[in-house]
Amino acid sequence: MxxxxxxxxxxxxxxxxxxxxxxxxxxxxxxxxxxxxxxxxxxxxxxxxxxxxxxxxxxxxxxxxxxxxxxxxxxxxxxxxxxxxxxxxxxxxxxxxxxxxxxxxxxxxxxxxxxxxxxxxxxxxxxxxxxxxxxxxxxxxxxxxxxxxxxxxxxxxxxxxxxxxxxxxxxxxxxxxxxxxxxxxxxxxxxxxxxxxxxxxxxxxxxxxxxxxxxPIIAATTAGFGTTIKQAFGDAVDTAASIVLFVIQAVIVLVPIAFFFGLPLWLIWRMLRRRVLFFRKPEPSPIPNK
Structure with a gap:
């Protein structure tokens, strides 16, 4: 069943x-x-x-x-x-x-x-x-x-x-x-x-x-003229410091690169210059007949 x-x-x-x-x-x-x-x-x-x-x-x-x-x-x-x-x-x-x-x-x-x-x-x-x-x-x-x-x-x-x-x-x-x-x-x-x-x-x-x-609400303050000058001077100093730091970093980075690539180029240029001068050496002028 x-x-x-x-x-x-x-x-x-x-x-x-x-x-x-x-x-x-x-x-x-x-x-x-x-x-x-x-x-x-x-x-x-x-x-x-x-x-x-x-x-x-x-x-x-x-x-x-x-x-x-x-x-x-x-x-x-x-x-x-x-x-x-x-x-x-x-x-x-x-x-x-x-x-x-x-x-x-x-x-x-x-x-x-x-x-x-x-x-x-x-x-x-x-x-x-x-x-x-x-x-x-x-x-x-x-x-x-x-x-x-x-x-x-x-x-x-x-x-x-x-x-x-x-x-x-x-x-x-x-x-x-x-x-x-x-x-x-x-x-x-x-x-x-x-x-x-x-x-x-x-x-x-x-x-x-x-x-x-x-x-909490932060109260807004109105800066005076002296505060504005002080803040502007501080910003200028920060900008100048940033520029000097950038130049120093650029020199540190670029000097090794310039030495690595510049020295071989300078040596090649000097060798080529000598060869050019050698081939351009003037021939001696003929001695006139007496």
Whole structure:
């Protein structure tokens, strides 16, 4: 029985159905398709009455002298609007020697979507200045409706497989149907998990806030005439020193090169000059006849 079960699982299930009074094997696929289309039509027909599923997120960067106090205010703001703080992270920021220690806090809060704007407005007051703000939204209504339709379809198939198992006459047929039923139930669990996730993300908005201490401001100073002259003289000295250093480096580099290439050239030139002078030596003038 085990040898024929692997290759003819679907066929066995259908044969058991055909042997069962009142149930036809050909109607399973047709009924499933009809249920699928009916489920999709039902869900999409009711889409206008279903609240849109929008995932809202907000990001804030605030400056405050006390990040700890800012964290307390954000926690109070989230709780006052029916939300809560998910995580908070403190961090010591590196500073230059002698400067005041600086720290920052990153807070992730979740609030009901209906309270998103009000909570965001209150969280802004947790700092003295808003450095950066970003608000985004993602409409997942279409995906939610699609998940709903597929979930209805899978649950209908689950009911059909349960009915088939009740009417199955052979053990192998029942096992084959049970395997398919397990696959359908796994898909149902996955779809239900996705639906819960979308509902949770749409029901609760996320606000991420970074609280940082003000950055030290370097005061600008106006230099006087004497300071300007002194700075100009210093620049001139630096320029002159750079030129002298360049000349010294050039001499150090060029002298060996000139000696290496120049000496052979000078010797060749001198040898050629002697040969030219030798061939140009004037002939002795003839002695006149007496």
């Amino acid at each position: 085990g040898g024929g079960g692997g290759g003819g699982g679907h066929a066995s299930a259908h044969s058991s159905v055909s042997d069962t009074p009142g149930v036809h094997s050909d109607s399973i696929t047709d009924d499933a398709s009809a249920v699928s289309l009916a489920a999709i039509r039902t869900v999409y027909a009711a889409s206008e009455t279903i609240d849109r599923k929008i995932i809202r997120n907000g990001e804030l960067t605030l400056e405050t002298d006390s990040p700890t106090e800012g964290l307390r205010r954000i926690t109070a703001a989230a709780e006052s609007h029916g939300g809560f703080v998910v995580t908070s992270e403190f961090k010591q920021n590196p500073v230059s020697p002698g400067a005041k220690p600086s720290q920052s806090v990153t807070v992730v809060a979740r609030v009901p979507s209906a309270q998103f704007a009000a909570a965001l407005e209150q969280i802004r007051t947790a700092g003295e200045r808003v450095v950066q703000e970003k608000v985004s939204g993602q409409d997942v209504s279409e995906e939610y409706l699609d998940v709903e339709a597929r979930l209805r379809n899978k649950k209908s198939l689950e009911g059909q497989f349960l009915e088939i198992m009740k009417q199955a006459r052979k053990v192998q047929d029942a096992l084959d149907v049970q395997t398919q039923l397990a696959d359908v139930r796994t898909e149902i669990e996955r779809l239900e998990g996705r639906r819960r996730f979308l509902e949770n993300q749409a029901a609760l908005s996320t606000i991420t806030t970074t609280l940082q201490m003000p950055q």
